[in-house]
Amino acid sequence: MAWRFGGVCVRVARRESEVTEQHPTKSDVSRAGISLLVRIIALLLAVAIGFDLPGDKQFESTASASSLLQARDKLKDPRIIAEGAKLFAPSCGNAYCHGTGGVGGGAPRLRGKDLDAAYLFKSISNGIPGTPMPSFKSELSDEQIWTLVAFIGSAAKTSSAADPPPSLPAPSSSTAPVNSAEPIAFSSLVGSSQAGKALFFDASQPRSCHACHSLNGEGTPIGPDLSAAASRSPRDLLLSIILARGLKDAQYATITVALRNGEKVVGVKKEEDAESLRVYDTTELPAVLRTLQKADVAKVEYANESVMPKDYASAYTMKQLLDLVTFLKSSPQSKSTLTLKDLFQ
Amino acid sequence: MIDSKESQPTWAGLVGLSFIVVLTAFGQAGAQDGNGDLTGERLVNARKEPQNWATYFGTYDAWRYSSLDQIRADNVKNLVSVWAFQTGKVDGGLNATPLVVDGVMYLIASEDRVFALNAETGDRMWTYNYKFPRDLVSPYGKFNRGVAVGYGLVFFGTMDNHVVAIDAKTGKEVWNVEVEDVKKCGCNINGAPFIVKDKIIVGGTGGDSAHRGYINAFNAKSGRLAWRFYTIPGPGEPGHETWPETDMWKYGGGSTWLTGSYDPALNLIYWGIGNPSSDFNNSVRPGENLYTNCIVAIDADTGKLKWHYQEIPHDAWDFDSAYESVLIDVTRNGKSEKLLVHPNKSGFVWVLNRETGKFINAWPYVDTITWVKSIDKDGKLIGRNEPEVGKPNLICPNWGGGRSWNHSAYSPRTGLWYNDGIEWCANVTVYPQEAREGRSFVAGNVDVKPPPDGPIRAHLDAFDPVTGQKKWTLPFKYPILSSLLVTGGDVLFTGDVEGRFLAFDAKTGKQLWSFNTGSGHRGGPITYSVKGRQFVAVPSGLGSLFVSGMPATWPEAAGWPGGSAVFVFALPEGNRK
Numbered sequence: 075m076a077w078r079f080g081g082v083c084v085r086v087a088r089r090e091s092e093v094t095e096q097h098p099t100k101s102d103v104s105r106a107g108i109s110l111l112v113r114i115i116a117l118l119l120a121v122a123i124g125f126d127l128p129g130d131k132q133f134e135s136t137a138s139a140s141s142l143l144q145a146r147d148k149l150k151d152p153r154i155i156a157e158g159a160k161l162f163a164p165s166c167g168n169a170y171c172h173g174t175g176g177v178g179g180g181a182p183r184l185r186g187k188d189l190d191a192a193y194l195f196k197s198i199s200n201g202i203p204g205t206p207m208p209s210f211k212s213e214l215s216d217e218q219i220w221t222l223v224a225f226i227g228s229a230a231k232t233s234s235a236a237d238p239p240p241s242l243p244a245p246s247s248s249t250a251p252v253n254s255a256e257p258i259a260f261s262s263l264v265g266s267s268q269a270g271k272a273l274f275f276d277a278s279q280p281r282s283c284h285a286c287h288s289l290n291g292e293g294t295p296i297g298p299d300l301s302a303a304a305s306r307s308p309r310d311l312l313l314s315i316i317l318a319r320g321l322k323d324a325q326y327a328t329i330t331v332a333l334r335n336g337e338k339v340v341g342v343k344k345e346e347d348a349e350s351l352r353v354y355d356t357t358e359l360p361a362v363l364r365t366l367q368k369a370d371v372a373k374v375e376y377a378n379e380s381v382m383p384k385d386y387a388s389a390y391t392m393k394q395l396l397d398l399v400t401f402l403k404s405s406p407q408s409k410s411t412l413t414l415k416d417l418f419q
Numbered sequence: 420m421i422d423s424k425e426s427q428p429t430w431a432g433l434v435g436l437s438f439i440v441v442l443t444a445f446g447q448a449g450a451q452d453g454n455g456d457l458t459g460e461r462l463v464n465a466r467k468e469p470q471n472w473a474t475y476f477g478t479y480d481a482w483r484y485s486s487l488d489q490i491r492a493d494n495v496k497n498l499v500s501v502w503a504f505q506t507g508k509v510d511g512g513l514n515a516t517p518l519v520v521d522g523v524m525y526l527i528a529s530e531d532r533v534f535a536l537n538a539e540t541g542d543r544m545w546t547y548n549y550k551f552p553r554d555l556v557s558p559y560g561k562f563n564r565g566v567a568v569g570y571g572l573v574f575f576g577t578m579d580n581h582v583v584a585i586d587a588k589t590g591k592e593v594w595n596v597e598v599e600d601v602k603k604c605g606c607n608i609n610g611a612p613f614i615v616k617d618k619i620i621v622g623g624t625g626g627d628s629a630h631r632g633y634i635n636a637f638n639a640k641s642g643r644l645a646w647r648f649y650t651i652p653g654p655g656e657p658g659h660e661t662w663p664e665t666d667m668w669k670y671g672g673g674s675t676w677l678t679g680s681y682d683p684a685l686n687l688i689y690w691g692i693g694n695p696s697s698d699f700n701n702s703v704r705p706g707e708n709l710y711t712n713c714i715v716a717i718d719a720d721t722g723k724l725k726w727h728y729q730e731i732p733h734d735a736w737d738f739d740s741a742y743e744s745v746l747i748d749v750t751r752n753g754k755s756e757k758l759l760v761h762p763n764k765s766g767f768v769w770v771l772n773r774e775t776g777k778f779i780n781a782w783p784y785v786d787t788i789t790w791v792k793s794i795d796k797d798g799k800l801i802g803r804n805e806p807e808v809g810k811p812n813l814i815c816p817n818w819g820g821g822r823s824w825n826h827s828a829y830s831p832r833t834g835l836w837y838n839d840g841i842e843w844c845a846n847v848t849v850y851p852q853e854a855r856e857g858r859s860f861v862a863g864n865v866d867v868k869p870p871p872d873g874p875i876r877a878h879l880d881a882f883d884p885v886t887g888q889k890k891w892t893l894p895f896k897y898p899i900l901s902s903l904l905v906t907g908g909d910v911l912f913t914g915d916v917e918g919r920f921l922a923f924d925a926k927t928g929k930q931l932w933s934f935n936t937g938s939g940h941r942g943g944p945i946t947y948s949v950k951g952r953q954f955v956a957v958p959s960g961l962g963s964l965f966v967s968g969m970p971a972t973w974p975e976a977a978g979w980p981g982g983s984a985v986f987v988f989a990l991p992e993g994n995r996k
Contacts, residue, residue, distance in 0.1 A: 164850040169818055169865040170627055170964065174848075178867060178971025180964030203554045204561075208858075277599055278631065278653065278669075280644065284600065294597060337641070355594075355641065362642035363595040 149191060149224045158225025161218055165210070176226060181206065184226050194223045263393060265412040270401025273394055280359040281383055283398070296342055296354045296361050297326055297382060303402040308416045311399045316387040321378055328381050329353055331366055332373040339364060342381055356381045457520055457569040459616035459639075463683045469907070472519045472945040475565050475611040476826065479681040480746035483828040484905050485946045489953035490990060491908035492924045495932050498988045501954065502541030506532060509938075509981035511562040512962020516611065516902065516943030517985060518568050524947075524956065525568050525587070528983055529561045531577045535590060538956075539949040541987065545590035551579050558605045559624040562963060564678070565611030565943070567619060570639050574619050576608020582621055582637060594642035598623065598635060605857035606630050610677045615688060615719045618645050622675025626693035626739060627861050629670035629854040634679070634690055636722055646722030650675060650692045650710050658709035667704045670854040672696030673711040677824060680744040682757070685774060687716045687725055689746070689759060694739035699806055699849045699863025707732040712740045714761055714769070716776060726776035728798075730761075730769050735805040736790050736847075737818050737861075738765035743826050745836065746773060747884055760829075760884045762838060765790060766821030769798075770885055782887030784880065785821040785840040787870040790814050806847035806863065815844035818865045823965050826943065828903035828911065829884065833925050836884035837911055839899035843875045843972075844868045867972050875972060879903075879913065881928060891928035897973060900965060901940035901957070912955060914940025916966070917979065920957045920986065938982025941966065956987045 148154060159175075166172045166184075173179025198219045201209035210219065274289070276282040284293035289300045303311060313319065321327055331339040331353060341356040341364075349368055354361040383389075390398070396414055403410035457473065465471065465478045469486045477483050490498065504526070506513065511529030518525045524538040531549035536542065551557075557578040567574040572584040572593060580601040584593045598621075601607055606625025613620055618636040625632055632650040637643065650673035652658035662668040674693035681688050695704060695711035710724075712731040717724055730740050745760040759773035766785040771778060778798035792802025806812040819841070827838040845865045852862040869875045877895040882888065901914035910931070911923040916939035922932040942958030960982035969976035 163848075163864055164852065167864045168859070168861040169863075169968070170859065170861055173968060173971060174864045174866045178968050180967045182967065183970060183977075201556050203556060206556060206558050206560060208556050208558075275600075275603060277604060278649070280647075284603075292600060292602060294600070339641075355643065357641075358643040358645075360596055360598065360644065362637075364642065365592050365594070 149220075149227055151224065154221050154224045155228040156225075158221035158223070158228075161214075161221055162225050165214070166222065186229075189226065191223050191227060194226055195219055198222055263396060263414040265393075265396040265400025265410075267397075267401045267404040267410060269394075270397035270399070270404075273390075273398055274401055281389070285359045286356070286361065286382070289402075294361070296356070297380065298323065300402060304405050304410070306402075307419075308399050308403060308412055309419060311402050312395060312417045315390075315395060315398065318379065318382070318384045321380055324378075326380055328377040328379055330375045330377070331371055332375075333366065333370050334372045335370070339366065340381065457571075459569065459614050459618075462569065462614055470948040471521065472517070472947050473568065474518070474613050475516055475567070475678045475943075476680070476743065477945065479613075479615075479683065481680045481743045481826070481829075482745065482747075482831070482905075483826055483903060483943070484830050484907075486907035487946050487948055487953045488907035489948070490906065490910060490946070490955065492910055492926070492931060494990060495908070495910050495922045497990050498922070498932055498934070498955070499991050500934065501987045501989045503987065504534070504536055504541050504543070504985045506534065506960075506983040506985075508532070509960060509983045510962070511560060511983075512938075512941050512966065512981060513958040513960030513983040513985070514562040514564050514609075514941050514963055515958055516565045517945055517956055517958065518566060519945065519947040519956070520568050522949045523587075524985075525566050525573050526958075526985060527563045527566045527575050529563065529962070531563055531575060531583075533566060533573060533575065533585065533590065535573075535587070536985075538947060538954065538987075539952075547585050547590040547592075549577055549583065551577065555579050555601070557607060558601065558628060559607055559609060559676075560964065563609050563611075567612040567614050569614040570617075572639065574612050574614075574621075574639070576610065576612060576621055576623070578607050578609070580604065580607040580623065582608065582612065582619070582635070582642070584619075584639070584642060596637065596642045596644075603857050604628070604630050605859065606632075606674070610675075613678055613681070614639060615681050618719075620679060620688060620719075622677065622679070622690065624674050624676045626672040626674030626676065626741075627696055627698055627737075627859060628672075629696060629856050629858055629860040630672065630674070631669050632673035632675055632693060634675050634688075634717065634722070648715070648717055648722045648724070650713075650715070652709065661707040661709040663703075663705050667854065670696065670856065670860060671704060671708060671711065672698075672860070673708075674739075674741070677741050677743065680746050680759075681719065682746055682773060685716075685757075686719050687773070688719050689744040689773065690715050690717065691740040691742055691744055691761060691763075693741045694734050694737050696860040697852055697854070697862035698737040699735060699847060699861065700808065700851060701733050701735040701805070702808070703851075703854070703862075704733075708734070712738065712763075714740060714744060714759065714771060714776070716773065728769070728771050728776045728778065730763055730767075730781075730798075731765060731800065735803075736765065736814060737863075738763060738790070738820075740764075742824060745827065745829050745884070747829060747836075749885055751885070758885065760836060762822065762827060764816075764820035764822075766816045766840070767794065768838075768882075768884070768887060780885060780887070783821075784838055784882065784887070785816055785842055787815040787842045787844060787872070788821075789844070790816075806849050808849045808851060811846045811848045811866075813844055813868060814847050815870055816841065817843040817845040817867055818847065819843070819845075819867075819965060819968070823898060823900055825900050825941070826902040828905040830905040830909070830911075830925055832907065832909060833881070833890075833905075834883070835881040835890055835925065837879070837881050837903045837905055837925070839877060839879050839895075839903070839913075841875070841877045841898045842870045842873075844870050867968075879923075879928070881925070893923070893928050893930075897969075897976075898965075900963075902943035904944045904946060904955075906946055912944045912946075912957070914944065914957055914959065916940065916961060916969075916976070918959065918961075918982075920944070920959070920988075934986070934988070936982070936984070936986050938980050938984070939966070952989055952992075954987050954989045956985055959984050959986055 176184035274283045286296040288295040329343045341354045344352040351366045400412045506528035524536040526534045533547040535544040605628030619639045634648045636645040679690035695708040713727045713729045759771045761769045770780040781794040877898045880892045881890040904912040909925040911925040914920045920934045936959035939961030944957040
């Protein structure tokens, strides 16, 4: 693409373990240094700026003036800066983002601006809402983020273009195959939470679950939010997917609005005010949120059933249904292991 | 060589103008009827309504040409400023092309703020402020290139990936559809939609994220999805075999971030498809990677592919084919041919037969090209010079393109195609990177370098669109980032990055007039008329990714002020001839 606005910055996951593996000696040394740095900086921020502790939360405050000075020194440590420079190139330096060495990209210039270290840490960790700057919290460790802060605050050039970072393992599929090519004995069929998640959020299937349901803040809340689905039984979840069941919540009743021009809008009501009715038209997915002027409405009818399609029993294989239920039963804290048998108990 | 289909300015044209006077003499009622009668059928004949600029490129053929000829090369020096409108927020600049329909201007500014203005006076009729989530990380920025207008509605895509229709009379929302969750897909919409028949056609960004691109058609009145064309074929579909047997087809980019063209006689929509991702590391996606870097011809009713032509198979340079498809009919060797002229980021213009997709020619619009040695008579790339992992490689033109996305113009009167170009290069370093859905997937860094033969420089040119023969050229210090506009008065308009709005003689390239608007130009100038008076409107307001990157190459650019305003010009009253 051309010079579009800065895209989401490159995330090359270079977890500490990988770095350690590739550069054991050097990395061990700097890890020790960085770990200390994190503790000291955390304290510096907490004490001097009243900032939320971004680093090791268990660290107790016992720092002296000399350790604060030491923290500032660490941000100037050439080894840490060098680590940051290496990490910066693939993580932040692409041309759609901050550019090579932090200059010349589509996102703001970073180098030579004397940016506040705490602000930098927070911005990298949490992202900046309202801009294309994403959160790197899930990709980079605090230690890694601090190396970036050290590099950005330094006058160092980025690592030589002739010295790209070590190769990473070949890209692997982020989703497990939905159907195994191998025949599987009935009783050993095990649901895959990962495959279920891929189905739930499958963008290429307009009728996939996320088009009408939300889960932990993702998806579209037209029908019930499914964040608490893990507390329901596998059988209950399966039946809810494949059967047209009675409505549990009148909020999701099917609404049919006949307009004076002859058009009919079928879907779920979102809200209404004195002049208008806002309805999710589910005739085609993705659903269309339509604002219908009451003056244009001839008739409104509600039916005690949901607009959820009734053919998921034939649209999905049994293995896919098991994957979906396994995903719904899983939470970030616990991965659920379900077999086909569990769906019928 | 080029068949000039458009007639010379005639008395018929003047009679047409008088007719407009009569139409608009009914006053504000005409200006505020909400355009309910502007339909897909009427847009087919948009060229017969030169008083309007009713669709993104002016007309479906993407000429950016208006037959209005009150303002001419011999009187353009008399232009005066008539009104200006400030949108109120300069963040993101003003990248849009305004539309004007029956005396009303529809303008979209950054953060999806939409305005309806009296096109004669600049008086604001209504404002619509799109509500977006406070915690939104907008993956491709806050700016927007334009709206579509018709069926009494104003349509636009949003920074959080919705398509919205609002009432053209009141600015109140009528329908709103979320195309895909912005948090999951790393994609959104900043290109202008356009109306074809009863549908609204819209593309999207996401080509530098791990995402699978598409073109969507929605029913204009209801917002219901009519069809979706995926730019990467799924399993079992023809073309899927041009991707490896991994999940890469799901993450291979192919975005549709600008606006397509349409040939009503063939009922085909033409769209330039974006680069494959990861942008610079093509080793993760062996194969041709269809339909990335293709021109696709799609049936407007069904969304089915009629033909495709891939300009750059297996791209390794981020040279997507997303720019405008200019539809021109020419007579060659005594035969009339329907052609498609397509500038690519790579510095080449491809010329195709738009009925069949057959290759006709490829010619360079910049001087400095090193990514390939040549393109042979069959369209084959000869001597590919690809960046590789661990080996920085000097690639020309720079990744930013032989030009940016701002659009060219074609005049049927001169038979010339007007375009800008940038001479620059870059050291490209490739990094291995793993695909993660919706996350950036670029896999390379770029260090801007001057070309081997001198400093970085730019130019504005007039070409024969089929052969590439240069008719005239004008040097510029900085890239031109404003779209071009050419008129029946043989005036070529554009703006520079320092804020000057410029008029040239379309035949010779001679500069005729300029006006400093105070902030650089990144949008699309247009012309229209109200009550028989021709106006020229230009968005002013520097902003966009290209602009953010400029100070690294041109340090003085760091001091250029932002802005977000429309300036409108006309000949003084009583001096219209």
